[in-house]
Amino acid sequence: MEAHQLTLSLPAQPASVTAARHQAVVAIQNWDEGLGTEVVHTAELVISELVGNAVRHADSGPVSLAVLLIEDVLRVEVCDASPTLPQPALPDAHSESGRGLFLVAALADRYGAEPTPTGKQCWAEITLAGSPDQASAVFLPLQRSC
Numbered sequence: 001m002e003a004h005q006l007t008l009s010l011p012a013q014p015a016s017v018t019a020a021r022h023q024a025v026v027a028i029q030n031w032d033e034g035l036g037t038e039v040v041h042t043a044e045l046v047i048s049e050l051v052g053n054a055v056r057h058a059d060s061g062p063v064s065l066a067v068l069l070i071e072d073v074l075r076v077e078v079c080d081a082s083p084t085l086p087q088p089a090l091p092d093a094h095s096e097s098g099r100g101l102f103l104v105a106a107l108a109d110r111y112g113a114e115p116t117p118t119g120k121q122c123w124a125e126i127t128l129a130g131s132p133d134q135a136s137a138v139f140l141p142l143q144r145s146c
Contacts, residue, residue: 004031004069009062012055012080020051020065024076031069039074039128042107043067046076046124049100053122054080061119074126076108081119 006027010016024047028040047065054063061081068075086101104111108124 001033001069001071002031003071004033006065006067008065010051010065012058012060012063014055016055016063017048017052020063021048024065024067027067028069028074033069035069035074035128039126042126043074043076046104046107046126047078049104050076050078050122050124053086053100054078054082057084057086058082058119072128074128075123076126077121077123079116079119079121083115083119085113085115085120086122 004027006024008020008023010020021044025040025044028035028043047067051063051065058080059082064077064079066075066077066079068077101111104124107126109127111122111124113120113122
């Protein structure tokens with residue numbers, strides 16, 4: 001499978017969530033690697049949640065999105081200017097927000113966040129169906145300065 005990458009720099013505005021999601025889905029579909037609709041829809045939700053969190057909780061400054069397809073892993077990386085790492089907490093049952101990281105955890109095979117020199121990077125990895133051993137897929141430590 002050929003490696004592919006999409007990188008976007010977005011303003012920290014609510015409209016960026018829709019723009020990021022749309023551009024990423026178009027790119028993933030154009031890669032034509034037989035990823036299937038389940039992977040595309042999962043990536044779409046993960047991108048929405050991670051970019052949405054960056055826009056809502058980050059300090060002012062741009063938000064960057066990278067979507068990478070390397071071997072049998074689709075990796076989503078979102079960088080923002082806030083040094084504060086996300087702290088998942090159980091949302092109030094009546095709250096309209098606060099479930100984003102729980103969705104990412106449920107949808108992705110792996111996810112996490114690390115500090116960067118300019119803020120932080122939140123990432124998620126989706127192992128493609130049909131990989132030789134999906135349960136033991138290799139973690140891709142791709143450190144990028146955002």
